[in-house]
Amino acid sequence: MTPQELKSIMGSGLLSFPLTDFDANGDFNRRGYIERLEWLAPYGASALFAAGGTGEFFSLTGQEYPTIIQTAVETCRGKVPIIAGAGGPTRYAIECAQAAEKAGAHGILLLPHYLTEADQDGLAAHVEAVCKSVKFGVIVYNRGQCRLMPATLARLAERCPNLVGFKDGIGDIELMSSIYMKMGDRFAYLGGLPTAEVYAAAYKALGTPVYSSAVFNFIPKTAMEFYHAVANDDMTTQHRLLREFFMPYLEIRNRMQGYAVSIVKAGARLVGHDAGPVRPPLTDLNTAESDALGALIAKLGPQ
Numbered sequence: 001m002t003p004q005e006l007k008s009i010m011g012s013g014l015l016s017f018p019l020t021d022f023d024a025n026g027d028f029n030r031r032g033y034i035e036r037l038e039w040l041a042p043y044g045a046s047a048l049f050a051a052g053g054t055g056e057f058f059s060l061t062g063q064e065y066p067t068i069i070q071t072a073v074e075t076c077r078g079k080v081p082i083i084a085g086a087g088g089p090t091r092y093a094i095e096c097a098q099a100a101e102k103a104g105a106h107g108i109l110l111l112p113h114y115l116t117e118a119d120q121d122g123l124a125a126h127v128e129a130v131c132k133s134v135k136f137g138v139i140v141y142n143r144g145q146c147r148l149m150p151a152t153l154a155r156l157a158e159r160c161p162n163l164v165g166f167k168d169g170i171g172d173i174e175l176m177s178s179i180y181m182k183m184g185d186r187f188a189y190l191g192g193l194p195t196a197e198v199y200a201a202a203y204k205a206l207g208t209p210v211y212s213s214a215v216f217n218f219i220p221k222t223a224m225e226f227y228h229a230v231a232n233d234d235m236t237t238q239h240r241l242l243r244e245f246f247m248p249y250l251e252i253r254n255r256m257q258g259y260a261v262s263i264v265k266a267g268a269r270l271v272g273h274d275a276g277p278v279r280p281p282l283t284d285l286n287t288a289e290s291d292a293l294g295a296l297i298a299k300l301g302p303q
Contacts, residue, residue, distance in 0.1 A: 001081065001106040006137030007164035009081055009106075010188030012209070013046030014227040016216035017054035017085075019268055020068060022276035028064050029276060034075050036273060041079040043220040046210075048076065049109055052085040054214050054261055057111060059279040062092070066099040073104040083139070087111025090126050094133040107137035109167065112146035120152045131160035139165030141192060149175075150182040157186050167192040171199065173206070180207045194260040195253065197223075197246055200230045201238060214260070215249075217275075218267030221303040245296055252289050258282040263293060270294045271303065 001009075018040060021032035040048065050072035051057045051065060060068065072082045084100035086093050086108040097108050110130055118126070123146060131138050140156075140163060142148055147170060148156075156163055166183070167190040168176050180189065191203040191211035200211050209231065216223040222241065229237035253259045261278060266285040268275045270293060277284055285293065 001136065003107070003137035003162040003164045006081075006083070006107040006139075007188045009047055010139065010165050010190060010210060014044070014216065014224060015047050015049065015083075015190065015210065015212040016040070016045045016220075016223070017049040017052035017212060017214060018072070019217050019265055019275040020051060020055040020060070022279065024276065026277065026279055028068060030067070030071055032275065033068070033071055036268075036275065037072060037075040039273060040216065040220060041076055043216070044224055045080060045213075045216060045220075047081040047083050047106070048072070049083045049085060049212065050105070052083075052109060052212075053111065054217065054264055055085060056261060056279055056282075057085040057087060059282075062095065065096055066103060069100050069105055070103040077104075081106040083107045083109055085109050085111055086130070087141075088114050090129050093126075093130050097130055097134045097138075101134045101136050105136070107139065107164075108134070109139045109141055109165075111141050112144040115145065117145060120149055123148055124152050124156055127156055127163070128160055131156075131163050135162065137162050137164045139167055139188075139190065141167045141169055143167075143169030143192070147175075150179050153179060153183055153187075157183065164188060165190060167212075168203075168208070169193055173202070176203075176206055176208070195246065195250060197226050197230075198242065198250065200226070201235075204230055214264050215267065217264050218271045218273065219245075219297060219300055219303050222300050245300060248296055249293070252285070252292055255289065256283065259285070263289075266290050266293055267297060270297055 021029040084105040086096035166187040169192040189208040196211040213223045
């Protein structure tokens with residue numbers, strides 16, 4: 001897949017980040033991961049992000065990563081494109097990007113580097129180094145310590161033809177608007193705030209109609225219903241699902257740092273697609289929180 005083909009895929013539809021399956025000891029569970037991808041692939045997502053944020057990229061070892069991406073590519077070949085997560089220190093991000101390209105992934109989502117603050121020149125050098133290490137398409141993720149400004153993105157766009165996508169996980173409307181106004185259709189844009197459904201209508205108004213859904217991991221039918229409601233400006237359906245599911249869901253998610261991932265793994269377990277525990281430093285939901293989530297899911301009906 002060429003970078004421009006990846007950009008085209010990013011231009012419409014719902015995207016999602018499958019969980020990474022671990023066994024009771026916290027080791028990668030390949031069989032469980034295959035079964036998860038086989039379950040999710042037919043629901044209609046435009047692409048799946050293997051080993052992304054919801055897939056706990058930040059906890060994976062360099063030995064595990066290529067196996068996970070290869071498994072996703074082989075399982076979903078001919079069904080749905082696979083975009084791999086990559087990130088961390090520049091040289092490690094390059095290793096991941098090159099491993100994903102070798103495995104046959106269709107592109108990467110470049111997750112933020114780890115911890116260290118950096119100025120715009122440093123961030124640009126990081127993104128450029130990763131882009132130039134591969135031939136396939138790259139989507140950059142504005143989040144955490146990676147906060148790229150419009151002028152920096154314009155410079156990167158000139159120097160890196162395979163930088164074709166921009167994902168926002170910051171939620172700064174002024175910044176997002178200024179990026180879109182400056183870059184126009186040079187990038188495909190993706191909403192990437194946690195529980196992106198809550199912000200989907202607002203981001204569509206900003207020129208970003210595509211977003212990634214974490215809840216697709218356990219309520220794929222409802223996730224697609226909500227996406228179509230956004231695409232069709234069906235505010236009645238959006239408000240019903242926000243009121244009946246997403247807002248009470250946020251109340252559970254916001255109880256602990258890191259629950260944006262933990263609650264998705266809990267949801268998968270509750271619907272019969274257990275992905276195992278989260279890895280430290282994340283923590284799993286307690287029994288009462290899981291029960292509350294289960295009650296919300298039950299009200300949605302069969303998926």
